[in-house]
Amino acid sequence: MTIQHATVLTPRRRISVRRNRWTVLAFMSPWVIGFSVFFAYPLLATIFYSFTSYDLISEPVFVGLRNYVFMFTKDPLFWVSIRNTVYLVTAITIGRVGYGLLTALVLTKIKRGGGVFRTLFYLPALAPPVAASLAFVFLFNPGTGPVNQFLAIFGIDGPLWFNDPALAKPALTVLALWVSGEIMVILLAALLDVPADYYEAASLDGAGPFTKFWHITLPSISPVLLFAVVNSIIVGLQYFTEAVVAGAVASGSSDAVGNSVSLGYPNNSTLTFPMWLYEQGFHSYNMGYASTMAIVLFIVSTVFTIILVRRMRLSGVGEEG
Amino acid sequence: MKRVLPAVAVAATAILALSACSAGAGSSTELSPSPGPDEKITLTVWSGFADAELDVINSALDGFHKLHPNITIKSEGSQDDDKISQSIRGGTAPDVAISSNANALGQYCDSGAFQDLGGYIERDDVNLDQIPDAVRGYTEHDGVRCSMPLLADAYGLYYNKDLFAKAGISEVPRTMSELKDAAEKLTEFNADGSIKVAGFVPTIGFYNNRLDVWAPQFGADWQNDDGETAIATSPGWKDLFTWQQEMTDFYGEEELTAFTASAGQKYSADNAFQTGQIAMMFDGEFRTGFIDSQAPDVDYGTAPLPVNDDLTDIYGGSNVGGNIIGIPKGAKNAGAAWELIKYLTTETDPLVELANGLNNIPTTFDALESPDLQFTGTLAPFLDIFSSEHTSSLPTTTNGAAFLKLASDFAVKWQTGGVTNLDKGLTDLATHISDSESLNL
Secondary structure (H helix, E strand, C coil), rough: CCCCCCCCCCHHHHHHHHHHHHHHHHEEEEHHHHHHHHHHHHHHHHHHHCEEEEECCCCCCEECCCCHHHHHHCCHHHHHHHHHHHHHHHHHHHHHHHHHHHHHHHHCCCCCCCCHHHHHHHHHHHCCCHHHHHHHHHHCCCCCHHHHHHHHCCCCCCCCHHCCCCCCCCHHHHHHHHHHHHHHHHHHHHHHHHHHHHHHHHCCCCCCCHHHHHHHHHHHHHHHHHHHHHHHHHHHHCCCCHHHHHHHHCCCCCCCCCCCCCCCCCCCCCCHHHHHHHHHHHHHCCCHHHHHHHHHHHHHHHHHHHHCCCCCCCCCCCCCC | CHHHHHHHHHHHHHHHHHHHCCCCCCCCEEECCCCCCCEEEEEEECCCCCHHHHHHHHHHHHHHHHHCCCCEEEEEECCCCCHHHHHCCCCCCCCCCCCCHHHHHHHHHHHHHEEECCHHHCCCCCCCHCCHHHHHHHHHCEEEECCCCEEEEEEEEEEEEEHHHHHCCCCCCCCCHHHHHHHHHEECCCCCEEEEEEEECCCCCCCCCCCHHHHHHCCCCECCCCCEECCCCCCCHHHHHHHHHHHHHHHHHHHHHHHHHHCCCCCCCCCCCCCCCEEEEEEEECHHHHHHHHHCCCEEEECCCCCCCHHHHHHCCEEEEEEECCEECCCCCCCHHHHHHHHHHHHHHHHHHHHHCCCCCCCHHHHHCCCCCCCCCHHHHHHHHHCCCCCCCCCCCCCCCCHHHHHHHHHHHHHHHCCCCHHHCCCHHHHHHHHHHCCCC
């Protein structure tokens, strides 16, 4: 009897394999098309345009590394925007996760009326960003705002809040915390999911509240914590609308929001990286340079995320069970 | 299989990326013929006007339609410069765009966003000498005229007559020293040191306290004869910032910030000048319309802007800017669009109608001298300011208002004490401006 080796394909077998490959490709095509159109093409196009001078109207002109050199050596607001963004990423991440966790922990202890408080803490997350920013700037107006007027009752001379370069970012951070209800909700769900047996067993062993929190609660909710951290970092890196609106309103400008002169008010203290990218690409007709900035943002975000995920996995955070 | 599919995806996207084309690639320099009387056309006209101002624009457009019944005009308001730019990029540009951002003219001309009107002007023998020099200056860039001016703004000094009388001031300040003295006399402080009434707010960036308005009054040039930034070399800049610092020191920087932060919005009825919280301010001729409708009880006067003490010979002028009108790239009916632009910008009747309706200055000499122009009372000085030989406009640059943002940022840093060496600061600023312009080359 002759044994036919599996690697020798008859013509019929070849047709069958080819048909199988096309079938697989057909089923994969929605993802391939989506990936190509919404991720790969924009990424490759952005890389391409980052080496050009491009105004989105006339043809791009290749300029080599000029945009990259300008970014790192000649753009005074590039480093300002980086510093502002790093500040907001750090403050918003720590603030959102910390505030969300603290609020969720408190809510787990409330026996009566927990639903009401849950709703109250979550509701601000539904506020449209523009409306929320407008409301906050009004509340914190140094002359006529209710916050400073309340402080004046106690003889306290209220600060300038959104009009003070030193306080504008903290004020934006407070705004970000106010609308962080969705983080509170997911952390609350994770906390309620921790088996009560663990706490009982720990109590029997004489563990105090902090020990239980550190050795039981945190590891149990670590996957959700990881999500909250990554989500908050993304929020910080993309911070745009609130900063633009708050700057425009606080500056008293009546021009269209996003007007070049009020961008980053006061004194560029709220100028974030996405804002500067937007200004360059769409107001200054420097889409080539904006693409360069986008590439830098992409690389930084990717590296940061990889490092964060690896570190948390190494320490056992982010793994189920 | 594992290698083939990713390779196919990457190759496809690479091909797409490398063949990426911009909207409306390639520009046409051919002139579109004017439409015949029987050729039915619908022209789309975009502008940033809204409400009552849009009604004024539409009324002027109706006048064009009466002369050209075959051309129907579809006017859309609230279309700001961002929307105009996006429509050009997306290939859905209107036929005619009216922009209130003359600072972007350099970008529009350089990129081809607005079509070159030179051919049409030459073909139809349009006399550009009927437009004042300063206005011609901000509506063309590097010899390319890609827009025509449609009404202009001139800036003057507004002063509250009641507060002047209360402070015993009988003369309107003509120099910066006189302005400072008057401001100090007019200012009232509360018991806690906060400002109750400000004689003059020196904060750059507040209301229309803009560097483009201030600079000519100090003889501060934006560019030298070679077109390079003159911020470090023109002595007027040092005078400007020194005077501004002296005024700020009088009030206190924190007190000024608190005052300006709580002041009403620029164009609302709570505008601080209209509520009597500010005794003097620099503003455009359009402010008279706001005061007349929102605060008719304010007894105010207008006069030319003061000048630096050693520049009294240029008293009477100011910076001018205004709306520009052009044919965006990709416009479907460029020939008819040009006819509309020519009508609106060179014919006296529509210009006077627009000027009276919008309280802006018409941009031809014939319209300025028209007996139908209703620029009387507090508006009258603005005609003289506009016509002054000392009136100027901002230079056009390839990167639009980027130099203004950098200069304004510097001004804010200066007035908050962030610049310790003015000369070095101005030199660094000049370097930044030059560098930013190099990005667009």
